[in-house]
Amino acid sequence: MTLTVPWKPNALADLRECLDLMTADGTVPGGVIAHGTFDTEPGYLASGVVAPECGDARPGPGTVYDVASLTKVLATWPLVGTSLMDGFTLDTPIRELLTGIPTEAPGGQVTVRQVLTHTSGLRADTRLDQYRHRAEPLADLICGEPLIADPGAGHRYINRGFILLGLALAHYRCQRLDELATELWQHLGMTSTTYGPVPRSAQVAPTEQRLSGGPRLWGMPHDDNAALLGGVAGHAGVFTTPADLATFATHLLTSHAADGPLGRWLAYSMRPQAEIEPGLDRGLAWILADEGRVAYHHGFTGTSLYLAPATGRYLAICTNAVYHHQDNRTRLAPLRTLALKAITDEP
Structure with a gap:
């Protein structure tokens, strides 16, 4: 039986501080970090605003984000x-x-x-x-x-x-x-997860302004190739919320602990298949770290999902970082580095 391991006392505080700093310096308009274990209710760290177009709306568990390449692990x-x-x-x-x-x-x-x-x-x-x-x-x-x-x-x-x-x-x-994915998400209780496009609202995070003076992408897939396919593709196009990412992570980790079907699939997928670089391997879709004990994936728009079946912990990061910048790998590196450290650290 898997026993969940609590977070290191300062890990979540460090993540909150980093997210606040990134909001303050304009790296992201705002964002939400969902965190928890498979046997506890999720917690949320939030900062900033959804986007200037959304007035003073604050991001939270129900804010809808274009998660880009997280589509690969949420759908395909x-x-x-x-x-x-x-x-x-x-x-x-x-x-x-x-x-x-x-x-x-x-x-x-x-x-x-x-x-x-x-x-x-x-x-x-x-x-x-x-x-x-x-x-x-x-x-x-x-x-x-x-x-x-x-x-x-x-x-x-x-x-x-x-x-x-x-x-x-x-x-x-x-x-x-999209029909196959919707059936899966409904079965898992992910009621706010869908392929785009989605209606604009103050709880849908806009992304990039492609033309100077033009409107931002808002409810439309940021990925050009997913957009050409009508918003439905195996690599990108999904919109979801921090709360639904927590639900997805909780289901995978619970199933893993109970040796359920998706849990066995996760365990099999966490066997290293190809080296990405020293210390990082590719499993089936997921990136593997901490000697194969942690699986994670990023989305270009500014999202990430981390799973640690051995400790029962998860983290999900939702931002619309492409609102300001496209060089997200560098600008999001401090937050993603802290997230990986937080989920791999023992208390």
Whole structure:
């Protein structure tokens, strides 16, 4: 039985201080950090405002954020896990999960496992705009592109694979990807999680202003390629709240402790598959740290989710950092570093 481990006394205080500083210096308009263990009610640290367009509305558990690449672990990854119970296999070539993909198509040989581990060898640039006015199905176009590396040869973060995997899941299960995901989220109690677009309101965090003097993206997916797909894709496009991220994390950690289906899928996914850099490995979709004891993932818009099954702890960060800046990796590094330290530290 998993016993939850309490937070180090100053860990949450350090996170709050960092979030406050980032709000004060304009790195983010505001944000929310959800934290807890699978057997306790979630707690929330909040700072700043949702955005200037939203007046004095303060972010909180119910604020809706575009979570960008967290889509990979909120939608595509769990849908693969539930599909494994129905004949879907990790080592099946993508072409066998679709129809009409020629045997000689370079991308058709890529497996589900290689997509999840970012070792597919597919093109690194996503650029679905290059396919405008093409009549062929998108899966055919992606699979027909030359590979940039042999499948399985090494780690390279690639969105195209998750787009392809989303198309394969929809075809294999005979439902649209957003329908499959919504059924999953409703089952888990994530009632505020959805694919975009979503209606504008003071509780929906705007993101980037693409044109000087123009309106910001607000309720529309920030990711251009997800937007080209109508907001529904395997790699991006999901909107959710800090409260729903806490619900998702709690369910995964509870299932892990009880040896439930999604918990077993999480445990299997936390086996290192490819080295990213010394000290960090890629599992199935998740980044693994602390010698494989912590799984996490980031979203480009300014979001993160951290899970530590051994201690039962989780952290979820929700910000709309792209409101001001696109160089989020550097600007969010202090907060993300503190989050990883907080969830790995023993009390």
